Amino acid sequence: MSDNKPIICITMGDAAGVGPEIIVKALADSELYQNSNPLVIGDAKVLERANKIVKGELKVNAISSVEEAGFSYGTIDCIDLDLIPESLEIGKVSPEAGHAAFKYLEKAIDLANNKKIDAICTAPLNKEALHKGGHIYPGHTEILADLTGTEDFAMMLTAPNLRVIHVTTHMGLIDAINKIEPERVHKVIHLADETLKRAGIENPRIAVCGINPHAGENGLFGYGEEEEKIIPAIEKAEKEGINVTGPYPADTLFFRAGRGDFDIVVAMYHDQGHGPIKVLGLESGVNITVGLPIIRTSVDHGTAFDIAGTGIADEASLKEAYRQAVELSPRKRIN
Structure with missing residues (x-):
């Protein structure tokens, strides 16, 4: 691991949606490792299932702390919160998945507050599942604001x-x-x-x-x-x-x-x-929360339950969100 590469934390979002699949597909691109160190917070077994769905060849390294991460291309380092039951049905609203999505983000915010990571890039969550899981927020932005004690914030969307x-x-x-x-x-x-x-x-x-x-x-x-x-x-x-x-x-x-x-x-x-923004293309849109003490970018699409589990979800928006997280990161980057 190079100390001047920023650590970009990807939260897995709703495990029943396309988040796990687009994460695995995005991290199959070696370019993401050139200027940064990717780290996933989620469930290792869900990523392994997603890897099979997309016919990927990556390994999943289940870890409990940032210090255990190897940051080596070909292996996904995942801080494994182990919250998702084996019986979770893909493509369906689930209280368990909604609660887990909240906990992934909560863990990422804690790591950012403690300077363990440099930016957060979020895969999509489902608002209905989030509410059924006991977390009454409109979405990621409001969770981030609440957990960081931020009053003045705004949502910025970017597209070409x-x-x-x-x-x-x-x-x-x-x-x-x-x-x-x-x-x-x-x-x-x-x-x-x-x-x-x-x-x-x-x-x-x-x-x-x-x-x-x-x-x-x-x-x-x-x-x-x-x-x-x-x-x-x-x-x-x-x-x-x-x-x-x-x-x-x-x-x-x-x-x-x-x-x-x-x-x-x-x-x-x-x-x-x-x-x-969405007329210009869901696959290229990025959501950035401004005003926070933490860098946060996100895909500008939802959980896409209708295609979850098929392996066809496009990872382009996640990759662009990840690149923007690197660009906004406070650490010095390697060019």
Whole structure:
């Protein structure tokens, strides 16, 4: 093991979904070992089953601590929590799998807090299974925020030629509009600016979406939400020297951002931001939680129960999420 390679922890997600399969397929690529040390937190026997499903040739090394990992290509080092029963049915919602997915993430956060790993890359979990397993969270992002004591955070999605950061995420549309306030919009603009500057963009061009069609068109649509909730935040951020403009109509803004007019779009609610990213391709989308004390990236797709167990799930999104975790990692990397 080389000390200046970051250790990237991959959490297995829901064991009944495609997570184990895409992990095994991704770690069959030697490129992931060139600049980093991959480490899985999950169940070793589930990874072994997934390896058979995808007809892989990797070995699984069941370990109990980071120090036991060999980080050698051809062997998957797995901190084995041994939570999944042999009888678990692939492709079905399971309380056991939901509880295990939570525990994998909890273990990863503990390792990150203790500086044992450098970043977390998450395979998908299932929200229904998570709830049935006794953990009432909307998803990964909220678990991470809760377990790290983080109040100001946001979900950023990336795809080829497009980055989107969200003011609100997992809530109904009426609730989301009620939650959009100038203070929150201003904080998300700041998170976007800070994140892209850390990524090497000196003066990020930030564009902000409106809420209503045509961004309200001067009060023609809606009840003045843009003037009340968004414009004060933009004006405040501009005075602070941030390169931000808007609010823009969402129906044209994503096209403009995709062609290169802006570096990132601030979306007001879940589907406003997720839709354009997913049109560009589920296989290439990456979810990054910003504002946390821990680096966390994720695939931008779900557990895909309909194809789990078939071995056909595409690992491209996981590999891209992993690469971005390496890029954001605080340790010096080997080029």
